[in-house]
Amino acid sequence: MKRLIINNIKIMIIIGMFVVLLMNKSNAASENKTQTINLCGVDVTVEYLVVTNSDKSYITSLVCKEPEKLNGELVIPKTIDGLNVIRLGYASFKNATGITSVVIPATLDDGGTESFKGCTNLKEIKFDSDVRKVPSFILEYCEGIEEVTIPDHVTELGSFCFARCPNLKKITLSKNLAVIGGSNFEECTALTSIIIPKSLGNTDGYVGHDNFKGCTNLKDISFEKGITRIPEFLFYGANSIEEIEIPDTVVEIDSYAFDGCKFLKEIILPEAIEKIGIEVFDDCTSLEKITIYDNVKSMGWVDDIKNLDTWRESGLENMFSNHNSNLTMYCYKDSFADEYAKMLGLKIVYMEKDHPTQTGVENVQHYTRNDTYYNIDANVSNNTLNNNIRNNVIKNNIIKNTAVDNTISNSILPYTGQSLLILILSIVFLAVAGILYKNISEYKDL
Numbered sequence: 157m158k159r160l161i162i163n164n165i166k167i168m169i170i171i172g173m174f175v176v177l178l179m180n181k182s183n184a185a186s187e188n189k190t191q192t193i194n195l196c197g198v199d200v201t202v203e204y205l206v207v208t209n210s211d212k213s214y215i216t217s218l219v220c221k222e223p224e225k226l227n228g229e230l231v232i233p234k235t236i237d238g239l240n241v242i243r244l245g246y247a248s249f250k251n252a253t254g255i256t257s258v259v260i261p262a263t264l265d266d267g268g269t270e271s272f273k274g275c276t277n278l279k280e281i282k283f284d285s286d287v288r289k290v291p292s293f294i295l296e297y298c299e300g301i302e303e304v305t306i307p308d309h310v311t312e313l314g315s316f317c318f319a320r321c322p323n324l325k326k327i328t329l330s331k332n333l334a335v336i337g338g339s340n341f342e343e344c345t346a347l348t349s350i351i352i353p354k355s356l357g358n359t360d361g362y363v364g365h366d367n368f369k370g371c372t373n374l375k376d377i378s379f380e381k382g383i384t385r386i387p388e389f390l391f392y393g394a395n396s397i398e399e400i401e402i403p404d405t406v407v408e409i410d411s412y413a414f415d416g417c418k419f420l421k422e423i424i425l426p427e428a429i430e431k432i433g434i435e436v437f438d439d440c441t442s443l444e445k446i447t448i449y450d451n452v453k454s455m456g457w458v459d460d461i462k463n464l465d466t467w468r469e470s471g472l473e474n475m476f477s478n479h480n481s482n483l484t485m486y487c488y489k490d491s492f493a494d495e496y497a498k499m500l501g502l503k504i505v506y507m508e509k510d511h512p513t514q515t516g517v518e519n520v521q522h523y524t525r526n527d528t529y530y531n532i533d534a535n536v537s538n539n540t541l542n543n544n545i546r547n548n549v550i551k552n553n554i555i556k557n558t559a560v561d562n563t564i565s566n567s568i569l570p571y572t573g574q575s576l577l578i579l580i581l582s583i584v585f586l587a588v589a590g591i592l593y594k595n596i597s598e599y600k601d602l
Contacts, residue, residue, distance in 0.1 A: 185209075193236060196226045196255070206239060217245035217268075220252070227254035234261040244268030244291075253277055260294065262286040266314070267294030276300045283307055290317050292337060299323060302346075306330040313340050315364060322346060329353050331380070338364030341371060349376035352390070354383035357406070363387045368394035379403050386413045388433065395419055398442075402426055409436055418442060427451055431459075438477045445484055447507075450491035461492055468499045476500065 185208040192199050204218040215236055220226070230249065233241055243266040249255065251274035258272070259282045271293065272278055278300040283290070287307075292314030295301055298321050305328040306313070315337030318324055324344045331353050341347060347368075356363070357379075367390070368374055374396045383403055388410035391397060395418040402409075404426040411433030414420060420440050424447040425432075431454040437443060453459070456475040458467055467473035475496075476483060484503040487493035497504050 190221075191236065193233065195220065195233075196228050196230055198225050198227075200225050202236075204236070204241075204245070213239050215239045215241045216243040218243070219245040219248045223249050223252035224254070226252045227256075229257045229259065230255050231259040232261055232264060234263045242266070244271045246270060247273065250274050256280070257282060260284065260287055260291065262288065264291045264294075265289070267291040267296070267317070269293050269316075270297050271295075273297035274299065279303075283310065285309060288312060290314055292316055294318075295321060297321070302326070304328070306333065308332050311335065313337055315339060316342070318344060320344070329356075331355060334359040334361035336361075336363045336367060339366045339369065340364075341368055342366055343370035344374075345370070345372050347371050348373050349378075350374065352377070352379045352383065354380040356390075357383040357385040357387050361387065363389045365389055366393045367391075368396075370395075372396050379406075381405070384408070386410060388412050389415070392416055399423070402429075404428055407431070409433060411435060412438070415439060422446070425449065425452075430454070432456070432475065434475065435477065436475055437479070438475070440476070441478060441480055443476070444480050444482045445486065447486040448491075448493035450488045450493070452492050455492065455496050458496065461495055464495055464499050474500060476502070 187206045188203065189206055190201060190203050192201055194200075195202075200223075201221040202218060203221060204215050207214055207216055218236075218241055226249070230252075232244070235241060240263040241261070242263055244264070245268050248268050248271045250270055250272070252272070253274070253276055255272070255275050255278045257280035258278060261284050272295055276299055278295075278298055279302060281295060281301065281304055283306075287310060289312040290306060290310060293316045294314070295304075296316050296319045298318075300323070301318070301321050302323050303326045304318060304324065308331045310330040311332050312335040313333070317337075317340045318327070319339050319342040321344050323346050324341070325346045325348065327341065327344075327347065327350060329351065332355050333353050334355055336356070341350075350368070355361075369392075371394065374394065375398065377391075377397065377400050379402070381403070382405055384405055384407055386402065386406060386409045389412050390410075391400075391414050392412050393416040394414075395416060397414075397417050398419050398421055400414075400420070400423060402423070402425060405428065406426055407428050408431045409425070409429065412435050413433065414423075415435050415438045417437075417440050419442050420437075421442050422445040423443070427449040428451060429449065430451050432448075432452060434456045436456075437446070453461075457473050458464060479502075482503070484505055485493060485497040486505045486507055487497065488509065489506045494504060494506075
């Protein structure tokens with residue numbers, strides 16, 4: 157028994173030493189530094205963190221300790237002592253009221269939360285010619301900024317880049333923009349219009365959540381000529397939009413594109429539309445009229461009209477969840493949209509082929525949810541029925557969390573400096589220790 161215990165202890169010590177050695181070898185070394193550098197033509201004190209990982213060093217969490225000295229144009233340094241500056245720290249230039257413009261280097265990946273908050277005279281942001289990505293948080297809470305132009309060499313926006321800039325009135329997006337993180341213009345209450353570049357819809361890019369959430373005066377939305385796809389989440393949560401005109405070149409609307417547009421009242425989809433993704437109009441509680449033509453062959457999860465009975469029986473499919481009780485589908489009789497609307501029990505207005513738009517519509521027929529499909533009393537209101545069905549089934553198309561992770565892609569876990577390997581080894585160590593403890597307990601009982 158004694159020998160067993162000693163052997164088990166030896167094994168645990170060996171494993172523990174192995175983990176410690178690996179930790180010492182793989183840990184990212186970090187060092188806090190304070191230095192005087194020249195910014196805006198004056199010497200100022202800055203603090204930053206030097207991180208060394210896998211024989212590569214860089215500077216993060218850069219903070220200016222004397223922002224009141226800065227005046228005119230601030231050029232964020234690309235390097236300090238030969239090391240790339242990749243991230244600003246929290247409130248790095250906060251209340252630097254003398255700054256009038258800022259130049260962003262290509263090395264910078266993250267602007268740091270509230271970096272330019274209180275910089276009331278900061279009116280212009282510029283980008284080096286080799287910048288491809290606008291750093292996340294770069295002008296969050298910047299009260300002074302009124303207009304931003306993203307140059308065409310930029311292909312990506314991070315997240316929260318211009319969020320909560322209350323005086324931002326105009327934003328011109330890059331014509332080559334392909335990726336937009338989340339909440340970039342959230343609560344920019346002075347923003348009134350936006351032009352979506354066709355690059356955003358004609359590439360396999362990505363759009364995050366809530367980019368126009370809280371933009372209470374954003375009413376004028378247009379698209380660059382030639383766009384073929386409305387990307388997913390584009391206007392997710394944009395609850396100021398009341399109407400929108402989709403170009404006739406668009407053939408697809410991706411999932412959740414207008415999800416949560418609570419004040420959208422009417423929308424006419426162009427005849428070229430072939431596919432409408434899942435939950436595109438979920439929570440559009442003011443939507444009363446939608447026009448869909450007969451080129452559409454896929455709506456929500458349903459991509460084959462033969463499967464409508466299956467979805468009807470499940471009660472799970474609803475591209476218009478939480479819709480207005482007066483929502484009416486304008487479509488052609490026996491079209492995919494017609495059958496889909498019947499499945500959901502929406503009101504329907506049939507258009508004649510001689511009248512491809514709503515103007516001059518004749519032979520109008522209205523439908524409510526039919527007892528043929530659900531064996532219920534026809535007098536039950538759509539609203540009541542929808543709630544009953546929704547409460548008795550499990551909704552299987554839950555929106556996944558696509559918040560952008562702005563941590564550096566170097567396998568270091570946020571805030572710990574530990575590699576993923578260390579985490580795995582630690583778990584293994586604990587598991588082995590548990591097994592050994594169990595063995596010792598069993599032999600003790602004997």
